Amino acid sequence: MAKQNNVSTPFWRDNRIIPILLQILFVIIVLVTGGFLINNALNGLARQGMEVGFGFLNGTASFNITEALIDYQPTDTYKRAVLVGILNTIKVSVIGVIFATLIGVFVGISRLSTNWLVQKIAGLYIEIFRNTPLLVQIFIWYFAVFLQLPQVKESITIGSFHLSNRGASIPWFEANSGTVIWIILFLLGIVLAFTLWRKMLKSQITSGKRKYPFVWAIGSLVASLVIAFIITQQGPANITVPVLGNFNFEGGHTLTPEFLAILIGLTVYTATYIAEIVRGGILSVSKGQVEAAKALGVKSSTIMRLVIFPQAIRIIIPPVTSQYLNLTKNSSLAIAVGYADLVFVGNTTLNQTGRAVEMVLIMILVYLTLSLLTSWFMNYFNKKTQIVER
Amino acid sequence: MSSSLKPEESVKQTLEPPKSTLGINGWLKKNLFNSFFNSILTVVSVLVIYFILKGSITWVFTTAQWAVVTENYRLFMVGQYTIDQLWRVWTCLGFVSLLFGLSAGIWKGTIRNLSIVLMLLYLVHTIVPFVSSTGKMWLAINIAIILAGYFIGPRLPKSKAITLVGWFISFPLIIFLLNGFGVFSPVKTNIWGGLLLTLLISVVAILGSFPIGILLALGRTSKLPIIKYFCITYIEIIRGIPLITVFFMAQIMIPLFLPEGFEINNVIRVMIGATLFTAAYMAENVRGGLQSLQRGQFEAAKAIGLNPVHSMAFIIMPQALRAVIPAIVGQSISMFKDTTLVAIVGLIDLLGIAQTVKANPEFLGRHMEVYVFIALVYWVIAYSMSYSSRRLEKSLGVGER
Numbered sequence: 001m002a003k004q005n006n007v008s009t010p011f012w013r014d015n016r017i018i019p020i021l022l023q024i025l026f027v028i029i030v031l032v033t034g035g036f037l038i039n040n041a042l043n044g045l046a047r048q049g050m051e052v053g054f055g056f057l058n059g060t061a062s063f064n065i066t067e068a069l070i071d072y073q074p075t076d077t078y079k080r081a082v083l084v085g086i087l088n089t090i091k092v093s094v095i096g097v098i099f100a101t102l103i104g105v106f107v108g109i110s111r112l113s114t115n116w117l118v119q120k121i122a123g124l125y126i127e128i129f130r131n132t133p134l135l136v137q138i139f140i141w142y143f144a145v146f147l148q149l150p151q152v153k154e155s156i157t158i159g160s161f162h163l164s165n166r167g168a169s170i171p172w173f174e175a176n177s178g179t180v181i182w183i184i185l186f187l188l189g190i191v192l193a194f195t196l197w198r199k200m201l202k203s204q205i206t207s208g209k210r211k212y213p214f215v216w217a218i219g220s221l222v223a224s225l226v227i228a229f230i231i232t233q234q235g236p237a238n239i240t241v242p243v244l245g246n247f248n249f250e251g252g253h254t255l256t257p258e259f260l261a262i263l264i265g266l267t268v269y270t271a272t273y274i275a276e277i278v279r280g281g282i283l284s285v286s287k288g289q290v291e292a293a294k295a296l297g298v299k300s301s302t303i304m305r306l307v308i309f310p311q312a313i314r315i316i317i318p319p320v321t322s323q324y325l326n327l328t329k330n331s332s333l334a335i336a337v338g339y340a341d342l343v344f345v346g347n348t349t350l351n352q353t354g355r356a357v358e359m360v361l362i363m364i365l366v367y368l369t370l371s372l373l374t375s376w377f378m379n380y381f382n383k384k385t386q387i388v389e390r
Numbered sequence: 391m392s393s394s395l396k397p398e399e400s401v402k403q404t405l406e407p408p409k410s411t412l413g414i415n416g417w418l419k420k421n422l423f424n425s426f427f428n429s430i431l432t433v434v435s436v437l438v439i440y441f442i443l444k445g446s447i448t449w450v451f452t453t454a455q456w457a458v459v460t461e462n463y464r465l466f467m468v469g470q471y472t473i474d475q476l477w478r479v480w481t482c483l484g485f486v487s488l489l490f491g492l493s494a495g496i497w498k499g500t501i502r503n504l505s506i507v508l509m510l511l512y513l514v515h516t517i518v519p520f521v522s523s524t525g526k527m528w529l530a531i532n533i534a535i536i537l538a539g540y541f542i543g544p545r546l547p548k549s550k551a552i553t554l555v556g557w558f559i560s561f562p563l564i565i566f567l568l569n570g571f572g573v574f575s576p577v578k579t580n581i582w583g584g585l586l587l588t589l590l591i592s593v594v595a596i597l598g599s600f601p602i603g604i605l606l607a608l609g610r611t612s613k614l615p616i617i618k619y620f621c622i623t624y625i626e627i628i629r630g631i632p633l634i635t636v637f638f639m640a641q642i643m644i645p646l647f648l649p650e651g652f653e654i655n656n657v658i659r660v661m662i663g664a665t666l667f668t669a670a671y672m673a674e675n676v677r678g679g680l681q682s683l684q685r686g687q688f689e690a691a692k693a694i695g696l697n698p699v700h701s702m703a704f705i706i707m708p709q710a711l712r713a714v715i716p717a718i719v720g721q722s723i724s725m726f727k728d729t730t731l732v733a734i735v736g737l738i739d740l741l742g743i744a745q746t747v748k749a750n751p752e753f754l755g756r757h758m759e760v761y762v763f764i765a766l767v768y769w770v771i772a773y774s775m776s777y778s779s780r781r782l783e784k785s786l787g788v789g790e791r
Binding site (some may be wrong): 019023026027037042044113115133139143144147271330333335350367 | 468480616634643647650734755757773
């Protein structure tokens with residue numbers, strides 16, 4: 001204390017050094033703990049005579065997967081089985097997201113209906129399905145609904161749709177010789193429609209005269225489809241209708257009870273969350289906006305489309321994104337009813353080969369990638385709808 | 391109204407509101423038939439309600455065979471818990487009832503409503519025939535305890551402090567009572583089951599995730615890069631993967647990572663998994679609260695000379711947490727619902743019991759009854775939580791400043 005002029009702060013009291021020391025300490029702790037755990041794991045695996053590695057993925061899977069988007073035989077490799085699982089996860093998630101959004105928006109708007117009864121029904125639906133666990137709901141759909149349906153022979157039939165305990169058989173499309181041409185012309189038509197729409201809209205804005213951009217766009221799309229019909233002389237695809245064969249329905253497309261249970265479970269559950277988000281988003285648009293639009297004499301459907309919706313969507317997108325992610329993650333519950341998604345295939349592989357670490361790692365990586373892709377896409381969409389601030 | 395009014399009467403007459411806006415007719419007209427489209431909607435809705443109600447009522451009272459629920463009621467509630475040790479579960483319940491009663495007496499409001507719901511549940515159980523007479527005795531005692539707590543609570547000196555301490559020690563006390571730990575005959579965790587296990591896993595996960603979540607949130611907002619990125623990585627990875635993979639990891643990988651000869655029971659493993667999983671979500675909620683605070687609060691705390699720990703504990707955290715109470719309750723509800731996933735990894739929680747009961751040949755095919763019953767149990771608890779959260783939000787005035 002006596003010599004003050006040449007005293008420098010000791011390093012353990014230096015505000016610049018303490019954080020660095022703390023972090024070094026933290027790193028050491030993490031490394032030591034991690035090293036200890038990994039060392040244990042390696043020792044344990046060595047005792048069982050196993051090494052960590054992904055070579056086992058080339059082995060023969062030898063378990064069957066009834067529901068696959070790509071060709072799959074039990075003689076195929078584990079790699080292909082995992083791929084089938086990933087595709088099944090994506091399939092149920094994408095379809096689930098679409099339906100959940102449709103139902104969610106519908107219920108969310110119903111919740112704000114001026115009709116008291118409709119409002120209460122929507123509220124009841126939300127309170128019931130939101131507050132019961134998803135897994136219980138999936139079990140109800142699977143064990144108590146779909147598996148209790150009548151046998152194939154006595155299936156419930158509405159038109160060409162058949163519902164039995166083997167699932168739902170529906171008419172489906174079958175590619176014919178003209179399908180490729182149809183698809184190409186359809187895509188061309190879309191591109192043409194979009195460019196025409198932008199061009200006409202631009203010239204409408206600059207010239208101030210009506211140019212009917214929408215009519216032009218639709219017209220060009222229809223024209224390209226007409227050309228496709230003239231070239232191929234047939235429809236874009238043949239429709240096959242399920243017909244009762246000896247044991248099961250043949251033709252058409254059969255949705256298994258497992259797929260239906262998980263899809264309906266996910267959809268109904270996630271829709272309740274989306275409905276609440278949509279409701280919140282619409283309520284967040286200030287009343288003055290609507291009143292101002294009304295004062296300008298805009299009709300109510302246009303108010304919804306051009307005033308409420310663009311403002312509400314900004315509030316809605318971020319939380320809805322996380323609901324989409326939740327739906328994707330919740331699709332892993334498929335394992336409970338035996339739908340061959342990633343976790344199901346992963347678990348089967350894990351049980352057959354004992355490769356716990358590798359399989360869990362693969363599952364984590366796939367889900368992280370899916371999450372990243374979804375949030376990346378939704379962020380892009382979000383940016384497009386945000387206010388452009390001056 | 392009438393055209394033959396005499397002059398003196400017409401002076402007295404004051405105009406009444408038009409009939410069409412008054413009474414039931416007015417209400418109907420305003421809320422159900424205010425436009426052509428709405429009238430159609432109303433008719434359709436009435437039809438839908440009629441068919442759903444008719445279907446469910448017929449099913450509940452005629453088709454459904456509830457024996458599967460009533461005969462396995464004890465299993466649903468406590469699983470395989472040793473029967474002659476059941477008094478321990480009842481004592482725990484009694485302690486919780488006492489705390490509810492005391493809190494209801496002291497704070498009134500939401501907790502009082504919850505206590506009333508609890509009491510009604512007890513009451514229903516004392517009336518239904520399938521609860522054993524010992525059970526009914528315990529239930530009656532519990533009702534008495536709630537009532538006693540309610541009336542004594544406000545009159546007791548230092549009642550608030552006592553009750554708060556009670557809530558704090560309740561959880562360790564309950565675990566101690568349930569497990570025994572050498573004082574009583576041990577009841578191992580692997581035979582805990584049913585609703586008891588569901589509640590225990592959720593409470594452990596929620597309570598345990600709270601401190602970890604706060605630490606992670608602080609880490610994520612800290613200025614130290616290594617700690618910050620460590621926390622970000624942890625939070626984002628956990629939030630990116632499904633809970634079921636975390637449970638698989640807990641079941642398969644925790645034993646792998648432990649030194650040889652060191653084993654953790656699978657109930658505890660699942661609890662660890664659930665806690666670590668919820669902590670990541672909790673951290674994001676807390677971070678939201680931290681971000682909602684104005685910079686001035688941090689600066690003011692510094693200006694009056696509080697060290698970082700004190701300013702966190704006394705200035706920042708109380709405000710940050712208060713702002714995110716609804717989110718935290720929401721997280722707790724979803725954790726409670728997600729405990730059902732432990733049934734997939736082989737634990738016998740409420741859903742797991744349902745699966746085993748269903749497999750009993752005596753009750754073959756009684757899927758709907760079992761699931762509807764457990765769904766109802768989950769619903770009652772989850773709904774009470776979300777109800778109290780909404781009430782709490784209002785009484786705290788969150789979002790009104």
